[in-house]
Amino acid sequence: MTGPNTPEPAFDRLLQVAVEVFAEFGFRDATVREICTRANVNVASVSYYFRSKDALYVQALNFAFKEANRRYPQEHLLDQSLSPEQRFTGFVVNFIKKLLDDSNLGFFNKLIAREIYEPTKALDDILATAIVPQFGYLEAIIRQLLSPQVDNQTVQRCMLSVFGQCLTFKHSRSIVERLFPELIADPIAIQATAQHIADFSLYAFAQFKASNPTLPDLQQ
Amino acid sequence: MTGPNTPEPAFDRLLQVAVEVFAEFGFRDATVREICTRANVNVASVSYYFRSKDALYVQALNFAFKEANRRYPQEHLLDQSLSPEQRFTGFVVNFIKKLLDDSNLGFFNKLIAREIYEPTKALDDILATAIVPQFGYLEAIIRQLLSPQVDNQTVQRCMLSVFGQCLTFKHSRSIVERLFPELIADPIAIQATAQHIADFSLYAFAQFKASNPTLPDLQQ
């Protein structure tokens, strides 16, 4: 048993390297031998510390979530002193920066994005733990930006419109890099790209609100 | 469909089945044995008719493109008798239907989407052959919808906003199916979802046009 008191260095190295390798190659193409080589441990260590390659993957995912949330806190999304527009823009900027973070610690979101694209058995856990809460924040903000009487499906479609614009820079990064490399060339360009997505969406929200005939606008 | 004695030559069956299997499992997880079993041919046939698994993949991709364009023609995008708004909506609706086509012949786009997500050496060919022309259509329409003097980067970002909203229903389908299944439950729902994306984007385009050349900073 690996007690929660003081995890062994080998255990930690294994977990951290696993996130990197799984993110880089995907679950299937990642080999335990590659993970163990990078972590400077014996091949049998995966079976020893974790039960199997599958179990290591699940643990690596959980570890990635905690690290991603630690590196990209989102408390400002709940800051009611900011306007809904400001909180929405903050969400988008934070999300894009997360997705395009290629630093040594940025493999976490790569791993999550990969799990979204080709789900393993671990996706259900990920949904409940990491994605549903995110969508909850986004839904609350969007509902404030739209008319209160707007139907659920419209809210859901708007959430996916925002989600999709952002995730494209991860899932279709190969295309962005080849066709529009200047859009993500440096942090300044990334910031501007995120700002565009926020503006683009806020424009649409404003029109969805204005064209909703169910109730007169009570706010603004 | 595929019996012991099928009129189609082994080469054709192999190619068609390869598209299915590569789309379903991806290049790495797809095995030539699985392909040959489904095609009712011997394992050695892949080496015989195609040089290798890699060469078969490239040929399958090229085959998929031709079929996808044949099944989803886009000549209406060039119909100048339609308004730019109509042509844009037509593009989005066509794109979404393509992406969500799960019929027996709908594996082509699955394969293309997969190649976008995790590129192989075949991506450059795909870009020039299938993706750049599509983006060309989209760019022409969007330029008509925006102010003529809008800068290139804004046009590119708008293209990616549209592209991303659509592709989400393919790349993040696992999430859509779990969290918002009713949005893609049937052809009517899919049509409405596509219409939302078109409206969402057209709203934004109108605002981008109205507020040109200097975009207001909605943050702060």
Added chain:
DNA sequence: ACTTGTTTAAAACAGCCGTTTAAAACAAGT
């Protein structure tokens, strides 16, 4: 020093992979 429990190490296992081999089956021309 001996025991106990934990961690590392080298080696091997069984299974699947892409690919090749070599021979058999076949079709068509002469």
Added chain:
DNA sequence: ACTTGTTTTAAACGGCTGTTTTAAACAAGT
């Protein structure tokens, strides 16, 4: 009927995979 070239087949070859085995190294308590 025989030759020629093409297609199909069963079997095998290395190579890589996740996992297990077995034993050695280690730390700590007694």
